[in-house]
Amino acid sequence: MARVDVRPGRRARDRRALPLLAIGLAVGLTVTAGPGWATAAPTAARVASPATEPAGEPGGDTPTADPTETEPVPTEAPSTTAPPPETTPPVATTEPAPTTTAPEQPAPTTAAPTTAAPPPAPAPSVPPVRPSAPASTPPAPAAGVSVTTDDVTLTAAYWNAPSTVTTLRVTVTNTGATPARIRLAYTLPAGLSDAGTGGCAPAGGGEHRCGEWASAPGARFSTLLRVRVDGDAWKRMPLSGSVRVTATAPGVPGVVSDNEGFAVLFPPGPPVPGIRLAADAVSFDISGGSSGLEVRLGNTGRVDAEGRIEVVLPAGVTVPTPPSGCTTVSPARTRCALGTLAAGRTAQLRLPVSATPEAQRQAPLAGAVLGQLDPRSGPTRQVQMSFRITSAAALATPVASPPAPTGSQGVLAAEAPAVSDGGGGGSVRRTAILLIVISMLLVVFALALATTSLRRRMTAPVTGPSAASTE
Structure with a gap:
């Protein structure tokens, strides 16, 4: 083989x-x-490593004063009250919107059908509406704070009193992701003084400093500052002040802060018969433009009179191009002659207004209008009032790198230390x-x-x- x-x-x-x-x-x-x-x-080791560090307790070794502040501050914080309701529109829910369907068919009966007609065609099915995915929101910073203020608004009773005590509402929000120690300071203009706000003390130059609150993440609360307005403060109008809050968080370096202004709004006066004055608020949009200032001066007397209006604006706010009949007395003062104003008639005037970016960031501010009638017979009648100046730029979040929410005039977020893997x-x-x-x-x-x-x-x-x- x-x-x-x-x-x-x-x-x-x-x-x-x-x-x-x-x-x-x-x-x-x-x-x-x-x-x-x-x-x-x-990677897993790097992610888990921060969890092994001991978490700092609120109020540990966090300093209770700003590094630059050397004067003593009160040890107790002002009393708090419930904050006003949010003014932002409610967030839309993700529930599907109701859909319209064909009319419902009648329920079948137990009796047999008498004809051999085919069953009715089913109603066309409507595909379910899938809820849209919620918009992704950026994570909250480690430490953050914002403040909003109301205005000091006086009523007509102010003209009958030697001084008036009122309140200024301040609302504070902890916008960070960690507990924080929050402090408040406020500055009052000339003619206004503190009327005994608990937990606050004067620091000179119209400034007052208050004790600190221990605030949880997302906490929002208000406090009422008692303010006394002198009987002759109206002679100094327009008047504005400011409020500032600072916050420190355990384990977060630096201090975050926010500030906002407030206006002192006087009613028309002192009351004088035969004259009426009104002025609308001035509002700047996000682009920095405004619709202008509208002023109305009425002659409620029985004789004709020569009318005149004078507008006084805060620093940084001007009338760039005065209309016909108006002259610029100074950068902050514009005077307009209205001519003869017949009895029972009202003159209306609109002035263009511009503001620097810095002035817009400091809003709300206050301006003043003085109205005067000089009748052919009788004494001159004069009255004045203040109006509010607001700006959308003070509430917007500018595009910056790194992003820093502004709140009002700019919430300064704490800079987080850069994370390095050591190579x-x-x-x-x-x-x-x-x-x-x-x-x-x-x-x-x-x-x-x-x-x-x-x-x-x-x-x-x-x-x-x-x-x-x-x-």
Whole structure:
């Protein structure tokens, strides 16, 4: 019987090539999967490492005063009250909107149908409305605070009293993600003084400083500042003040702050018969433009009179182009002659108003209008009042890098320290790339070895059958 003679050396090489190919492929697959593990482990360690640090307790070693403040402050905070309701519109819910469907078919009865009419066609199905995904909101900063103020608004009773005590509502919000210690300071203009607000003390120059509150993240509360307005403060109008809050948080470096102004609004007066004065508020939009100031002067007397209006504006607010009949007395004062105003008639005047960006950021502010009637017979009648100046730029969030919410005149967010991995991320990536290259080389080597062995086997001469023994 004939048989093929295969040399023992070649058979041994074939047997060795297959195990080497299998080993090379296994090593390559194992090392290729390894970089994923090597990359995931350091990442998990970095994420979990902050949790191992002890969390700071509110009011630990956080300083209770700004680094620049050296004067003593009250140790007790002013009393708080419920804040006013939010004025922002409610957030739309994600519930699907109601859909209109075809009229509902009558319920089937238990009696058999009398005709063989086909069943009514089903109502067309309306695909359900999928709720839109909620808009992603940026995470709250580690520390943040905002303040809003009302105005000191006086009634007509002010003209009958030597002084008037009123309140100024201040609303504070902890906009950060951690508990904070919040302090308040406010500055009153000339003619106004503190009327005994608990937890606050004068610091000179019309400034008052108050004790601090311990505030939880997202907490919102109000406090009422008692203010006394002198009986002759109207002679100094327009009058404006400001409120400032600062906050510190455990584990967050630096101090965050926010401030907002408030206006002192006087009613028309002192009351004089025969004259009436009114002025609308001035509002600047986000682009810095305004609709102007509208003033109305009425002659309620019985004789004709020459009318005149004088507008006094705060610093940074001007009348850029006075209309016909008006002259600029000073950058803050514009005088307009209205001519003869008949008895029982009212003159209306609109003046363009502009403001610098700094003045808009300090809003709300106050301006003043003086109206005068000089009749042909009788004494001159004069009355004055104040009006409010607001700006959308004081409430908007400017585009900045890094972003800092402004609240009113600019909430200064605490700068978070940059997180560094100490170069660990780069070494992990280099190690992963090196392992991938090595695994690829091993696979190529195993494939080359197997290919060479198979090629030698296919090209080797085949020996002929050996002659069988004749014996």
